[in-house]
Amino acid sequence: MRIISGLYKSRKIVAPKNLPVRPTTDMAKESLFNIINNLYYFDEVSVLDLFAGTGNISYEFASRGTEQITSVDQDFGCIRFINQIAEKFEMPINTIKSDVFKFLEKTSMQVDIIFADPPYGLTNEQFAQIPELIFKNNLLLNNGLLVIEHSKHTNLSHINHYAYSKSYGGNTFSFFEVD
Numbered sequence: 461m462r463i464i465s466g467l468y469k470s471r472k473i474v475a476p477k478n479l480p481v482r483p484t485t486d487m488a489k490e491s492l493f494n495i496i497n498n499l500y501y502f503d504e505v506s507v508l509d510l511f512a513g514t515g516n517i518s519y520e521f522a523s524r525g526t527e528q529i530t531s532v533d534q535d536f537g538c539i540r541f542i543n544q545i546a547e548k549f550e551m552p553i554n555t556i557k558s559d560v561f562k563f564l565e566k567t568s569m570q571v572d573i574i575f576a577d578p579p580y581g582l583t584n585e586q587f588a589q590i591p592e593l594i595f596k597n598n599l600l601l602n603n604g605l606l607v608i609e610h611s612k613h614t615n616l617s618h619i620n621h622y623a624y625s626k627s628y629g630g631n632t633f634s635f636f637e638v639d
Contacts, residue, residue: 461516464490466502466523468549473519479537481513484577484609488628492607493520495626495633496573499605502526505572508599510560510590515542515553517575522551528571529553532563561586564593570601577609588619591636595621606636 503525512531546553621636
């Protein structure tokens with residue numbers, strides 16, 4: 461994986477092969493960040509990266525100047541890797557090792573952008589639980605945005621707060637907004 465833009469543009473990051481991850485492709489990530497760039501100033505937002513995996517999305521935000529980034533993943537290897545890269549590049553990424561659903565039930569954190577890249581094998585009910593918990597617990601600030609990455613075969617348009625989707629290859633990003 462590589463960082464697309466910002467301070468660390470073109471830096472390649474090689475994750476250990478034993479991590480249980482499916483990183484967002486560079487093409488899809490570039491498209492996603494073009495959308496976000498038209499909505500926000502990266503140095504003015506706070507970000508919550510759920511199912512963070514390799515930290516790919518967190519690094520991109522950090523490279524573009526975001527100072528408040530929290531990455532949540534339940535795998536210790538993923539958290540350790542994110543911490544190593546964040547320390548190496550002096551990125552302001554705070555990590556939390558936790559099951560994402562339990563984290564969403566308990567946290568009172570409020571942020572501008574939440575990105576979730578859950579395993580594609582989740583059931584439709586599990587996918588729906590992500591925005592339900594986020595909006596029930598008021599985790600997004602006003603004008604906040606939730607982005608869920610999922611397979612093109614998963615449809616989230618029936619879920620409350622759904623705004624629109626964009627597809628890139630086999631990946632789809634569904635966007636949810638505060639009313």
